[in-house]
Amino acid sequence: MNALKTLSTRQVLHLRNVLFVLALLPLARLVLFVFLDKLGANPIEFITRNTGDWALYFLTITLAVTPLRRLTGWNWLVRLRRMLGLYAFFYVFLHFTIFFWLDHFFDFQEMWKDIVKRPFITVGVLAFALLIPLAITSTNAMVRRLGGKRWQWLHRLTYVIVPLGVLHFWWVKAGKNVLAQPILFATIVAALLLMRILSHKNRQQLAQLFFRRDAGAGLVEESK
Amino acid sequence: MLIKIRPDQIDIPLASEITPQEVFASRRAFIAKMAIGAIAGSGLGLAGAGSAFAQSATARKLAAKLNSSYAVMDKPTAYQDATTYNNYYEFGTDKADPAKTAGTLKTNPWTVSIEGEVKKPFTLDLDALTKLAPLEERIYRLRCVEGWSMVIPWIGYSLSALIKKADPTGNAKYIEFVTLADKKQMPGLSDPILQWPYTEGLRMDEANHPLTLLTLGMYGEVLPNQNGAPVRVVVPWKYGFKSAKSIVKIRFLKEQPKTAWNMYAAQEYGFYSNVNPNVDHPRWSQATERRIGEDGFFARKRKTLMFNGYNDVAGLYTGMDLKKYF
Numbered sequence: 001m002n003a004l005k006t007l008s009t010r011q012v013l014h015l016r017n018v019l020f021v022l023a024l025l026p027l028a029r030l031v032l033f034v035f036l037d038k039l040g041a042n043p044i045e046f047i048t049r050n051t052g053d054w055a056l057y058f059l060t061i062t063l064a065v066t067p068l069r070r071l072t073g074w075n076w077l078v079r080l081r082r083m084l085g086l087y088a089f090f091y092v093f094l095h096f097t098i099f100f101w102l103d104h105f106f107d108f109q110e111m112w113k114d115i116v117k118r119p120f121i122t123v124g125v126l127a128f129a130l131l132i133p134l135a136i137t138s139t140n141a142m143v144r145r146l147g148g149k150r151w152q153w154l155h156r157l158t159y160v161i162v163p164l165g166v167l168h169f170w171w172v173k174a175g176k177n178v179l180a181q182p183i184l185f186a187t188i189v190a191a192l193l194l195m196r197i198l199s200h201k202n203r204q205q206l207a208q209l210f211f212r213r214d215a216g217a218g219l220v221e222e223s224k
Numbered sequence: 225m226l227i228k229i230r231p232d233q234i235d236i237p238l239a240s241e242i243t244p245q246e247v248f249a250s251r252r253a254f255i256a257k258m259a260i261g262a263i264a265g266s267g268l269g270l271a272g273a274g275s276a277f278a279q280s281a282t283a284r285k286l287a288a289k290l291n292s293s294y295a296v297m298d299k300p301t302a303y304q305d306a307t308t309y310n311n312y313y314e315f316g317t318d319k320a321d322p323a324k325t326a327g328t329l330k331t332n333p334w335t336v337s338i339e340g341e342v343k344k345p346f347t348l349d350l351d352a353l354t355k356l357a358p359l360e361e362r363i364y365r366l367r368c369v370e371g372w373s374m375v376i377p378w379i380g381y382s383l384s385a386l387i388k389k390a391d392p393t394g395n396a397k398y399i400e401f402v403t404l405a406d407k408k409q410m411p412g413l414s415d416p417i418l419q420w421p422y423t424e425g426l427r428m429d430e431a432n433h434p435l436t437l438l439t440l441g442m443y444g445e446v447l448p449n450q451n452g453a454p455v456r457v458v459v460p461w462k463y464g465f466k467s468a469k470s471i472v473k474i475r476f477l478k479e480q481p482k483t484a485w486n487m488y489a490a491q492e493y494g495f496y497s498n499v500n501p502n503v504d505h506p507r508w509s510q511a512t513e514r515r516i517g518e519d520g521f522f523a524r525k526r527k528t529l530m531f532n533g534y535n536d537v538a539g540l541y542t543g544m545d546l547k548k549y550f
Contacts, residue, residue, distance in 0.1 A: 040308070042319075118507060
């Protein structure tokens with residue numbers, strides 16, 4: 001495991017290239033399935049759900065980078081984060097495009113009515129809208145223009161966006177009472193956010209606040 | 225031989241004229257090609273006259289005569305789609321699940337018990353049910369509450385024939401259908417998603433309407449397990465979930481029965497649940513629908529018809545506010 005602590009720039013770049021290709025596979029699979037006629041009885045439903053699933057996977061993976069880096073000491077992980085985040089945006093964008101195109105045929109008024117009327121769409125579209133400034137400011141030039149501090153503050157929107165994505169998924173599934181997956185995502189995302197709270201500067205104070213009375217003290221020890 | 229015809233040139237599909245496997249396979253390949261903007265090659269088209277139903281190789285045939293006064297003009301859904309895209313939570317929550325897991329359902333022997341407000345309760349076995357009235361083939365539209373639709377050639381007879389035999393008392397105002405709930409046969413029952421057993425119900429006049437079909441088969445065969453074997457009801461002017469599957473009990477009641485989806489979310493799934501483009505489901509619009517296997521990738525969704533196009537039933541609801549009694 002120690003060998004993974006320090007990777008050369010070259011190694012990180014290789015890894016990033018490999019990940020770049022891997023992250024395209026879900027899309028490649030969908031395109032292949034269109035050709036092979038393997039999308040099932042309701043192809044548009046399949047594509048909508050599949051791009052939504054992958055959007056949520058990438059959002060969660062992106063959110064996991066920093067906690068994972070802290071846990072493992074693999075600091076190079078942070079150099080993969082931008083690409084993972086952009087892939088999250090990419091799959092959210094595909095998911096939204098299918099909604100705007102194949103559900104509403106680019107009829108903006110109809111889509112707007114849908115967005116306002118249905119809470120699960122409201123939060124989904126809100127999450128997408130909030131992702132746009134993050135995607136735009138993802139370049140090195142934009143980081144410099146904004147300045148590190150301001151850029152970081154802006155990108156903390158992620159902590160709102162990912163829970164909105166989970167809520168969107170939850171509300172979709174609640175209609176037919178199929179909540180196992182939403183519960184799983186909510187748990188993972190909650191844990192990832194909690195890890196951030198616990199490792200925050202004044203983590204000890206916060207941890208004491210949360211775990212003062214019970215055996216949770218052990219948890220505080222571990223997070224140090 | 226395959227003949228290219230435009231969809232609007234297709235007339236009433238008879239039992240013997242519905243898309244065979246290889247043709248709908250090529251039609252779907254056609255849709256796939258459309259999706260990438262390619263031009264369809266020759267030989268891709270719709271079924272011509274004289275082709276047979278697409279059926280499974282093993283299922284038992286069920287002879288029935290087409291009742292053309294209960295056959296819609298729409299092109300029937302491919303057998304493959306109708307048997308692999310099913311909402312049947314007792315066999316899993318994914319619509320692909322039931323086709324994979326419903327093999328464990330034992331449909332023979334099978335009895336249906338008739339209970340409640342009847343002169344004398346009794347049970348019927350499958351044989352007695354099949355012989356109770358002449359079997360008819362009827363081609364109905366099926367509109368799912370989720371916003372998609374199919375066209376299915378069912379086999380059965382009007383439920384009214386069974387009701388007549390049951391001889392309900394004057395107190396019977398409603399009818400309740402109870403689906404089998406056996407953990408050994410139905411893996412989905414381990415999830416408390418709905419209150420098992422699945423129950424559904426109708427008002428007596430709805431149940432007695434000639435469109436309400438006691439159903440034993442589809443596509444010229446006995447019902448596949450994933451479609452509600454061996455006996456179900458089909459109420460074509462209501463959302464699909466009203467049409468209870470794999471029925472083991474039919475009860476006649478004084479009061480409106482509690483129904484499965486209504487118990488889960490009364491605001492989303494009303495007791496009546498008539499197909500109604502003017503009353504949206506809280507989570508999605510019901511104004512349009514996607515016809516499975518029929519509407520191309522980039523086709524606009526089609527408009528949903530009031531009562532799913534079965535305007536004959538409008539008289540059942542005279543004076544009722546259908547926005548309130550959705």
